[in-house]
Amino acid sequence: MLQPVDKILEKKDLQLDEIKTLLQLKPPSNAILFKKALDVKSKAVGRKVYLRGLIEYSNHCVKNCYYCGIRCNNKLPQRYHLTDIEVIEAAKYAYKNRFASIVIQSGEDSSKRFISTIERLLAEINKLTNGELHITLSLGEQSIDTYRRWYDAGAHRYLLRIETSNPDLYKKLHPRDKLHDYNHRLDTLKTLREVGYQVGTGVMIGLPFQTFDDLAEDLLFFRKIDIDMVGMGPYIEHENTPLFEYRAQLLPLKERLEISLNMVAVLRIMMKNINIAATTAMQTIDPQGRERALLAGANVMMPNLTPAKYRDSYLLYKDKPGVADDAVGSKNAMEQSILLAGETIGYGEWGDSKHYELRIKN
Numbered sequence: 183m184l185q186p187v188d189k190i191l192e193k194k195d196l197q198l199d200e201i202k203t204l205l206q207l208k209p210p211s212n213a214i215l216f217k218k219a220l221d222v223k224s225k226a227v228g229r230k231v232y233l234r235g236l237i238e239y240s241n242h243c244v245k246n247c248y249y250c251g252i253r254c255n256n257k258l259p260q261r262y263h264l265t266d267i268e269v270i271e272a273a274k275y276a277y278k279n280r281f282a283s284i285v286i287q288s289g290e291d292s293s294k295r296f297i298s299t300i301e302r303l304l305a306e307i308n309k310l311t312n313g314e315l316h317i318t319l320s321l322g323e324q325s326i327d328t329y330r331r332w333y334d335a336g337a338h339r340y341l342l343r344i345e346t347s348n349p350d351l352y353k354k355l356h357p358r359d360k361l362h363d364y365n366h367r368l369d370t371l372k373t374l375r376e377v378g379y380q381v382g383t384g385v386m387i388g389l390p391f392q393t394f395d396d397l398a399e400d401l402l403f404f405r406k407i408d409i410d411m412v413g414m415g416p417y418i419e420h421e422n423t424p425l426f427e428y429r430a431q432l433l434p435l436k437e438r439l440e441i442s443l444n445m446v447a448v449l450r451i452m453m454k455n456i457n458i459a460a461t462t463a464m465q466t467i468d469p470q471g472r473e474r475a476l477l478a479g480a481n482v483m484m485p486n487l488t489p490a491k492y493r494d495s496y497l498l499y500k501d502k503p504g505v506a507d508d509a510v511g512s513k514n515a516m517e518q519s520i521l522l523a524g525e526t527i528g529y530g531e532w533g534d535s536k537h538y539e540l541r542i543k544n
């Protein structure tokens with residue numbers, strides 16, 4: 183027999199079936215879940231939203247993930263790298279506007295040139311900002327030496343999304359070769375932790391072939407690997423990708439969003455003091471999607487600082503919002519959405535994951 187939701191929400195450690203029950207709540211029944219998650223968030227990490235200015239450094243990628251609009255076999259996007267000056271200007275903008283953190287994201291590239299460019303940029307940004315701007319990298323799978331070099335050059339956090347914790351589903355989303363190996367990705371998450379990074383991962387929600395068991399297992403996976411930060415959001419299909427073929431199997435976008443919000447809320451209840459991002463993909467489906475995520479337990483936002491002329495070349499999925507905005511437009515839109523949600527902005531604060539702070543103390 184199914185347990186009542188209010189009884190499940192009183193439990194200390196949620197188990198698979200309980201998580202599945204919560205993930206399947208539909209509006210308005212999920213309001214009780216969001217209320218509980220907001221309460222947990224307020225007590226564990228407060229009601230501040232921390233900013234990470236997002237710099238999409240390059241859309242060159244050696245990989246060919248079946249869901250991604252910038253995978254190497256898609257010949258349509260115009261490929262770019264930001265210049266050093268463009269990266270530095272974006273970092274300076276974040277610093278001057280007291281964002282306190284940036285994220286440098288890119289398609290995957292392990293060439294010597296790429297590795298040393300990132301290393302040089304990290305050193306330069308650190309010098310320019312007296313080490314006051316915290317830097318997160320999201321540059322895919324690299325060797326331990328590369329991760330060490332970037333860490334030593336001043337990167338503090340690393341995001342590497344597992345996309346799904348189910349190895350069989352992972353195989354359906356990626357080519358079956360060494361470059362797209364589930365176990366390697368898992369090992370890489372461990373390597374990042376070993377090097378000393380604050381480590382983030384995440385999954386897509388509402389994928390073809392994905393079940394509620396998979397999603398519940400994803401949340402248990404985050405708990406098992408003791409992750410510091412999570413960024414997850416609805417899967418949004420891109421027409422120039424192999425996975426688009428399975429679009430008939432997908433849930434309506436609005437349902438994918440509701441399940442994503444349920445995922446955020448349940449995760450906040452399960453892992454009280456981690457950082458959870460309100461992702462742009464949520465805003466793609468609903469203009470209020472990011473505010474709703476904040477009220478469901480998220481506490482991080484990533485306003486886009488990529489120069490406007492490159493934004494429509496970094497479309498991982500269709501209809502990504504903010505493509506026509508510049509840095510000021512992104513900042514204003516984000517500020518408005520945070521205030522609308524009744525939260526405050528942690529200007530000038532790094533907003534490190536409290537989970538990480540405790541982890542390194544012990």
Ligand code: SF4
Pocket residue numbers: 243244245246247250251252253254288289290322
């Ligand atoms: S998801 Fe990331 S690694 Fe995969 S093709 Fe896209 S940019 Fe490359």
